Amino acid sequence: MEINSPQFKLNAKTALGDKQLQGALGHVRENFTGKRAKARAQLPQFDDLRQNARAIKDHVLEHLDVYLELYEQKVLESGGMVHWARDAQEARGIVLDICRKTNAKTVTKGKSMISEEIGLNEFLQDNDIEPIETDLGEYIIQLRGENPSHIIAPAVHLNMDQVREEFRKAHTHLPDNRPLNEPQSLLSEARGILREKFLAADIGITGANFLVAETGTSVIVTNEGNGDLTQTLPRVHVVLASIEKIVPTLEDMAQITRVLARSATGQEITVYTTLSTGPRRKLDVDGPEEYHVILLDNGRSKMLGNEFSQMLRCIRCGACLNHCPVYQAIGGHAYGWVYPGPMGAVLTPNLIGIDKAGHLPNASTFCGRCEAVCPMLIPLPKMMRSWREKEFERHLSPYSQRRGIALWAWMAKRPKIYRFVTSIAARCLSVIGGANKQINRLPMAGGWTAHRALPAPHGATFMALYNRQKGRR
Amino acid sequence: MSARKTILSQITASLKENSGTLTSQADRMTAAERRVNSHPRGVIPDLTTKSGSSTLSVFCEKAVAAQATIKKVKSYAKAGSAVQSFLRQHNLPQQIRTGSDPKNSKLVWDKNLAPQILVGPSDGNDLVCLSHALGAVAETGTLYLISGPSNPTTLNFLPENHVVIVAEKDIRKSYEGMWKTLRRKYGKGKLPRTVNMITGPSRSADIEQTLILGAHGPLKLHVIVVEE
Incomplete structure (x- = not known):
């Protein structure tokens, strides 16, 4: 991207x-x-759950290498494949490899931020494979050639008129005069169009909200059901996940799920929480024949060692x-x-x-x-x-900002000079403020005063007042 | 060096950098395995709601809050006509797609009008599918459906109407109860290909944040609880 x-x-x-x-x-x-x-x-226990969710993720991060190994072993035991990708390019290469081996022409996709992070759609198109986003919001922005503007509501920047216009432009096989005045009719139209795509796709790609080490399971949470159709109907299911998605057990997954949807959409749980473990089993009559997980690092293993490691707790709510x-x-x-x-x-x-x-x-x-x-x-x-x-x-x-801060720091370390300069500055600003005690234009602060007035200081500085009252109230 | 090896050794290096000292790989593996084997439960929310605190009443209240509809019946025999009256109520043809679940043989259909039963996965042309849930969770009104020939996964997502039968005795208070059930049935550390936790019919709020039911999955979810 x-x-x-x-x-x-x-x-x-x-x-x-x-x-x-x-x-x-x-x-x-x-x-x-x-x-x-x-x-x-x-939910009275919400804060207790948050504390525990944090503790779980901290424990995982402190043991991330061993949990990844446990998880991998379980995926292999259930007949799935695990691919490791150091960066975006490696991840894209692995997806293309799977597509080539499957002879895939179209790929349906559930919502995945990792897919955005590695710029997958553009790459697949360049390689003559058609990626089809199936989450309603993602589908709309794909038609518009845009990126998501929100991590859980990708089309939140659009209104209904814009969606209608896009559908009329894209779905030219439908009658021009069809009414599309309600969100309901737009949704029905997308449902009908994407239904055919689901059934025709060669590969389904989803993200993962969690990877459960205990069972080698990938978990997606959704409301529309598009992720489930994406991963159930095609012959191959590919999961894109970053390495920090690991949770140890089903219990740990449930702890975090309890705070996830509430923080995101205010639901107690999403409509669908789907646990996928390996490919279809011997007696199964539906489900994918191949199950691949791509574990993406892309800088995360380095973050684990710096002051941003806590960011790896993020669950993208x-x-x-x-x-x-x-x-x-x-x-x-x-x-x-x-x-x-x-x-x-x-x-x-x-x-x-x-x-x-x-x-x-x-x-x-x-x-x-x-x-x-x-x-x-x-x-x-x-x-x-x-x-x-x-x-x-x-x-x-910028240079000016650096000089300004350096000058301020020099003065701040010299209280006498600092007090002298600030008292003069306060008096000057007070004069500029005039009777209204408001400054509407100030040199070097135009970015502020262009949009709002700066209240002018009036009376003595804090230190002057403090000294006068000798610390008394 | 393989990508796998690079990533794993970078993780170890970062952990060392962060904490100064790092316990041995073997010790950390033991700690991880201990957690996986003991699977501590953590914080379990209170179940008491305005309709009381019995597992069944909370389940029904939560499922209805998620826009599912509920019918309680006294036996599997009676569940058959509950399915048929749902079809009549919504002007649907008496045709049902279902799996090979043995519980289907316990359903008794209306004498004069038995529905046409189609068995096997759905190809997207079914109006009504019927499944049996392994169990359910009262906490959020959530059904647990398990993949396999008895209840194929396509039945959960392709039809416009999904009817799910669940026995009252299989409803647990919280998710933790269902994890126990799954471990007992499939073995520790094992799961069937797909476990679908389903709470209400499919929906989307992607257009101007207006919530609309029936996105890509079913428009209606009807739950029949068998109080045997």
Whole structure:
């Protein structure tokens, strides 16, 4: 996938001026956050479950190599195949190999963020294999040639009119004058079209929400049933999963499932939670004849050793996106790659480099809501701060910003000078503020004053007041 | 070096870097195996809801909340006519696709109008499929369906209407009860090809976050509970 993260500032500006997008983002603000709050309130043990979910994942990460070996052994015992991929290119190569051996022309796909991360669709097309996204949201954005704008609701940036227009353009074999005024009629049309694709596909590719070491099982959680048709009907089922998806046991999977859907859509559990273990058995009358798992690393094993290792607890629920004031304002595309929002701001620099993704950890108000709602208790703001420090250390931030911070640091270490300068600055700002005590234009701070007034300081500085009152209230 | 070896040794190197010291591979394998073998349960949510705390009443309430419909009958014999009245209620033809589950032979059909029964996997042309669940979980109103000739997986996803029969005695309070059942039936560390945990009919909210039932799977999920 093309990386547009370096253009984050421009992307964000465009997004803020996009009326249609701003309308669509209203759904994120209202629906997702309200539903999560309600689900959380209805489960008194929610916080205990979060603590335990975190403990499970921490234990897995501390033993990741041995759990991967246990998991692999169980997959092999059940007749499945395990492929290891160091990076995106290796993963794509393995998928192509399986496609070639199967002589595949079309591939149906369940929703998978790993597929986006390795840029699979474009690659398959280049190799004359047709990938068909079957999740309704993914199908819509595939028609539009777009990337997902949300990790669980890929088409959340669109409204119904846009979907209707796209369906009329794509489904030309249907009558022009058919009514498509309700979401229901759009869904029915997609159901009919994709049904044929499900039945005709040679290979089905799904992601995995969990890999269970105890049984060698891959697990997907979905609402539409598309993932199940994708993996049940074709002759070959391929699972794309990153290495940190491991959980030890079925019990551990259930613990995390209990916080996953509640944090994501506010459901207690998704409609379908599907456990897949190996290919079809001797007496089975349906199901795939081949079962492949591709285990992708792509930088994760290195993360395990640095200050971002806790990010590997992430279960991709999307709660941090839904509750982020920055995501709510600009949507997912502005982030410029696969993972948007706070989780993307931490993960993306790890995967594509801080030189390309430096703007992402800076696009935060540090309000802390992401960490507060994270079911896996990932300290996202702290890790964004680490990225900012790294960016500074590596001299990646702009010269003027670096000089400014250096000057401030020099003064801050010299209290007398600092107090003197700040008292003068406060007095100057107070004068500029005038009677309204508001500053509408300020040199070198146009980015702020272009959109809102800066309240002018009035009265003495804090230190002056403190000294005058000698610490008394 | 193979990809497998590179990844595994990078993981070990990272763990060492993070913690300073790392216990031996053998010790860590023992710790992992211990967890897998003891499979601790963790936190189990309270089951009490407004309709009381009996397993059956919670199951029914939760399944209905997930937009499934429920019919309770006293025996397998009576489950047959419950299936048929569901068909009549929704103006569906008396034709049912089902698997080779022996429990089907216990169903008694209406005297004058036995439905046409088709046995085997679905090819997508069936309006109604009938399955027997291995069990269910009250906590969220979730059915457990197991792949195999008795209840082929295609029956769970291809029809517009899915009717599932479950015995009251097979409903557990929480998921943990079903893991126990699965281990007893299939052996430790083993599972059938597919375990489908199903909670209500298929749905999507991908267009303007409007929830619509009947995405790619069934539009209706009808559950018949046999209170034998």
